[in-house]
Amino acid sequence: MSETATAPAATGFKREIKLFDAVMLVAGSMIGSGIFIVSADIGRSVGSAGYLLLVWGLTGLMTLAGALSYGELTSLMPRAGGQYVYLRESYGPLVAFLYGWTLFLVIQSGTIAAVAVAFARFTGVLVPWFSEETILLDLGFFQFTSVQLLAIASIILLTLVNQQGVRNGTIIQNIFGSTKIIALFALLGFGLLLGTNAEVMDLNFSNLWDAQSVVLDKETGAITRTTLSGWALMVGIGTAMIGSLFSSDAWNNIGFSGDEIVNPKRTIVLSMAIGTGLVTILYILINVVYLAILPLQGDPAGIDVLSRGIQFASNDRVGTAVAEMIGGAPATIAIAILIMISTFGCNNGVILSAPRVYYAMAKDGLFFPRMARLNKNGVPGAALAIQCVWASLLCLSGRYSDLLDYVIFAVLLFYILTIAGIFVLRRTMPDAPRPYKAIGYPVLPALYIIMASFICTILLIYKPDYSWPGLILVGVGVPVYFLFGKRFRKIED
Template identity: 50%
Template sequence: MKEDLKQPHLKHELGLLDGTMLVAGSMIGSGIFIVSADITRNVGSAGWLIVVWLITGFMTLTAALSYGELSGMFPKAGGQYVYLKEIYNKLMGFLYGWSFFAVIQTGTIAAVGVAFSKFTAYLIPAVSEDNILFNLGFIKISAAQIVSICVIVLLTFINTRGVKSGKIIQTTFTLTKILSLFGLIIFGFWALSSNTWHLNWSNAWTLHKLNTDGSFAEYTSVAALGAIAASMVGSIFSSDSWNSVTFIAGEMKNPKRDVALSLFLGTMIVTLIYVAANVMYTAVLPLHDIATADKDRVAVAASHVIFGNGGTIVIAVMIMISTFGCNNGLIFAGARVYYTMAKDGLFFKKTGTLNKFSVPEFGLWIQALVASILCLSGKYGDLLDMISFVVVLFYVLTIIGIYKLRITRPDAERPYKAFGYPVLPAIYIVMGIAFCILLIIYKPNFTWPGLGIVLLGIPIYYFSQRNLKDEVPADTDN
């Protein structure tokens, strides 16, 4: 027993500010600077652009407030994996953890890393995605991809040195990008063009497709729903990873209280910033310019109007700070899921060990390896489609679990109860299911592969259980 006490264990070093900064920092990456171009092409009007962000914000806040109940019931490392395992069974928990490792977390890390390198190229053209370093025939490797991989490796190494290193980076970079975004929004409204504003908002509530030549294409009623769902791929990706704080609950000082509060505060701050930023875009850029921004870099186009020729440098630095801090939070939190899975005998046994700094180092490095491989795809938009579908699918299953637990465990301790229960969680479930169905119909090229990755976990689960049943640790308490 004495020897066990000397073993490294997760340290309770994170408070409410750290949790809130992890939520906000993991959410704010590159999406808010880019995805509004694709949304505008799909909806074709300023009003519907804002509606898409408001719907996403409502869904995010509703989900976060619902997760507050689960975080209080199960204040352990692993977050959503733990919730799904407790709600349903080990198989469901494994399917989430497998998907998290194969595409959700690693794919998000890769997408944010690719975005970091794209904007770094504004300052250092030599690292552009157009600079192909290796042409292997079946794949071309650019300088931008190498940069994104190097950033992932650097942040992974820093996070292997202990919780404090990652915490300092997260808080510093998140506060910096929140203040920078507020500054951009304020200066944007200061530079408001009355002509642009009236032009964008004079016909703000007509939903139609905006073509790159400036023409419009009308939707049928059903196709209009598909357009909204396709638009929300980007906004949901931009608002995702809000649940990162649940993964590190085992390192929070007061997880029963602070995880739920961090979820609420972090998602509220980011939702307000996202909606305000998009209203600002419509104040300085004609709708056509938002839709046709070079390589979808809406924020670059807006900052050029706001700050002149120096705007490109301003926004490039902002996005570099934003994506660097975002990836730190994703990398920091992700490995805790694999750690908890390993403790339950559902992942590589070595992932369930901590290094001398009390962090799951092996989990951090295998996460970095998969994310680096995904970086080589260089397909930012493809990753968005695949990730958004899988993420919302598991969010819906988790929130359904709140109803199930109210029936099967009515007497369980609930320090915090889901806000608006049973109405708001039910609205999220309906919206989430509709979103997933519409994506399957209108974006099948990536939603079906995403679903395939989830289902691939079923044979992997049974194979792993057959081989690991004799290796499951007796003590799975985190």
């Protein structure tokens, strides 16, 4: 039987995600709040317009290389669970469990919490009551704010929408995904037409490659600028890419929903290629607009957005600072609405996709059996509910942003293992049908592995506070696997 938009897959999932839906899931999950914020930290790490754009360009190259390579795995195994399934077939259940364990504990749930709080914070621009200074409950050791309230409410709302079926989730994603892409192009147009500052452009682009790191002493307010060259410059670029890589992450989430996609062997690959390409171009152009309106270098004690520059934009909100330069308060409100749309749509995509991994793990007897059940609407309702509870708790913990920093290393580690799985499966499954083969194999997959491994090495050496805890978090999953793996299977039996 041919796959149609309404025909159920053998697993009980409904195939309702078409190409446009899939592209919106890819792009919508990638575009959150990062593009409006992380350029400030990148600017402090590399200190010049040329290297700022290079960081975003390298991130785009790395993301595209990963997506075009990853596509071979999605066409080989277009099933619910995505990356979990690829790791299981390449290396066995332990490595696959470690990925799912980390995904549930921090990567996806932590991302949901962080993006929900970003949504709530920017809502405060329109409704000032939503502020971290509006404390609803104060127990001394714990404070519950209106921002946390709205963040949790948004997670619950999106979870309830996705409980009603994958079609509802994709409708939300299509509306918000396409709206924010259109709005980003509008920001590009208005920025270039109304905000371009010739003096700022001359300042930024006359010293394109004068790299320097900037460190702010929070106690004294003093800044230290250090010229970068050679190995120090490579380290600066590697650490700067942390923010841009996370802003470009979630490009692979569409693979989690393989059993719900119409013609998945074609659609998943195309959607990842189109979605990542579109977002990469948008990100680079947005940063060109930033550099055309605000000076890269700035003073943290500056009295206005122009003097603070990109490096020291208030709360790192570069997008808001640019909007203020373009059109004052009305433009600031407009960009706040854009970021609200962006974060809401981003969270919908993540909330929709991740439970498919927990479903696949439970089907293998490696997670709570209840997560392997689909509700009457053909979606993993229990997995959605448990994810909602855990992400909401992370909103309350106040530690989710730290956990996200800690897991950067683990995220890249699993991407490296997944792309390396292409080489493994070419050897162990040489005759399996591959409707799509990785473009540029073996060079392009190897390029991704080399680039990601370099960043991991930089993180281990120069960011031990972030990389080692992430690695330990993954390692803790090993005893969990051996302690609870058999119990899950017994419960299932």
